[in-house]
Amino acid sequence: MPNNGCVAVNDSTFELHLKKPFQPLLGLLSMPYAYVVPHEAIEYFGNDFRKNPVGTGPFILKYWREGEGLVMRRNSNYFEFDHKGVRLPYLEAISISFIIDKQSEFLAFLLGNIDFISGVHSSSKDELITRAGALNPKYRESIKMITGPYLNTEYLGFLIDTSLQHVSNSPIGNPYVRKAIAYGFDRDRMMLYLRSNLGYPAHSGLIPKGMPGFTDSLKGYSYNPDLAKFMLAQAGYPNGKGLDPISLSTTEDYVDICEFLQHQLSEIGIPISIEVIPGAAYREMMSSSKLLFFRGSWVADYADAENYLALLYSGNFSPSGPNYTHFSNDKFDRLYRKSLLQSDDSLRYSYYLKMDSLALDYSPIIPMYYDKVVRFVGSDVEGMNPNPMNLLMLKRVKKIKNDTYSR
Incomplete structure (x- = not known):
């Protein structure tokens, strides 16, 4: 057995051997930093693995220019299905923009150029939410505010x-x-x-x-x-x-x-x-x-x-x-x-x-x-549910086609 206690029993079974019991391990293994990755890819790409990720997720990296943008496409072989038997994910692609200035990010969101922002920055707080922490009534038709622990x-x-x-x-x-x-x-x-x-x-x-x-x-x-x-x-x-x-x-x-x-x-x-x-x-x-x-x-x-x-x-x-x-x-x-x-x-x-x-x-x-997790999405976005770890889970997210939609 390897000194680190990790054993690949076969191509789909991973075994961990602990020195002593630690029941919280299951929660730890659910975190992204504990995901299993193929050693062959690590050995082949070395330090460039971050630019050539190999895994079993719902999306595939297609483009990444650091500091500018990142594009992921749907993994047509993803293993999960919804309750109707439809293969996940629903979205065909995801585009991520790296906007450093929070005011510019907020304006891009209001213009409909981006669909999702996380958290409330001081520069847009008074415009976006009320003193009591609810969504500004003037945005109720165009924006959804999603919160949770x-x-x-x-x-x-x-x-x-x-x-x-x-x-x-x-x-x-x-x-x-x-x-x-x-x-x-x-x-x-x-x-x-x-x-x-x-x-x-x-x-x-x-x-x-x-x-x-x-x-x-x-x-x-x-x-x-x-x-x-x-x-x-x-x-x-x-x-x-x-x-x-x-x-x-x-x-x-x-x-x-x-x-x-x-x-x-x-x-x-x-x-x-x-x-x-x-x-x-x-x-x-x-x-x-x-x-x-x-x-x-x-x-x-x-x-x-x-x-x-x-x-x-x-x-x-x-x-x-x-x-x-x-x-x-x-x-x-x-x-x-x-x-x-x-x-x-x-x-x-x-x-x-x-x-x-x-x-x-x-x-x-x-x-x-x-x-509290605080997220804002356009009213044409469905399935953007919060989770207590605030992980971005997009496999069940949909965008509704709406010709009259305007933010």
Whole structure:
């Protein structure tokens, strides 16, 4: 057997041998970066394989000029069929344009020169959507707005490793202070006024909406200033008396969120100062335990909640792993290891729920909001359904012929 544990049993069977059980592997294997490709093509093309892809997908690369455009044609031998027995995909071809300027992209979309754009850029946000996050009524006849959960959790993180002197001397080492912060800001208002509701307020745990294992039954933190003040008093800082300013670190993209937190937390007696750090330096400082209180986010690498709970497993302490908070809890660790061995999804999800609940109890991480997939297509496009990984799946997309169509 090869050292990497991969065996091609025959021309259509691929076998993986693991050193130890890892049930999330199935979710990982569903991701594009884990697709099986023919070794003969890799050996033949070498570094030029990216320009000569060989696979079993619904489309075939026909043309690619880097930085300008890419054209794919229908794979007439694609193996999937729809429920009526019609071979997929429906589209004959796909043309992808690389438009760097977002305003130019938006204008091309309005003119009907492109059929699909992903996300909302600040340059077109006020024109395309309302304050509450709905499609501008004037485009209802010509544009479809498609939304759904996106596997990204935006959160506040605390370094709580009390073996570090700068943590033991800080008020954030006190769980009551962390819970006061968790109850001290209004997620619903934050999403409405700062993100136009293009996201879901995080009233549950770390596992995001749309992920198998997520449940609304897990009650996390919601805005409760009276309870926040009670927690602050329990920590020994009644109405914030004696509490020095707590520094919240962030990057430039999230200053508005942090200023919102700063204002709301000041109303319950928690003084916050904001430190804006360039992205590369920010990631290095977070990884090397130099940030006590920070704004973080985690986009799923694969569709299994283990990917999120790994952020709090003590075996993943940064800098070698993604546990930037240095949270360590024996019960959490036992549940985490147990979940990796459990092949029954319902039982594994029950372990995930217990871990997420423990994380809320100790609050090394405070979820703020879960992200949302936002797509816009012309009204003549059908089948452009969202998915929580925001993968572009075009095999069931159709364009309707409409002589009167105008955007």
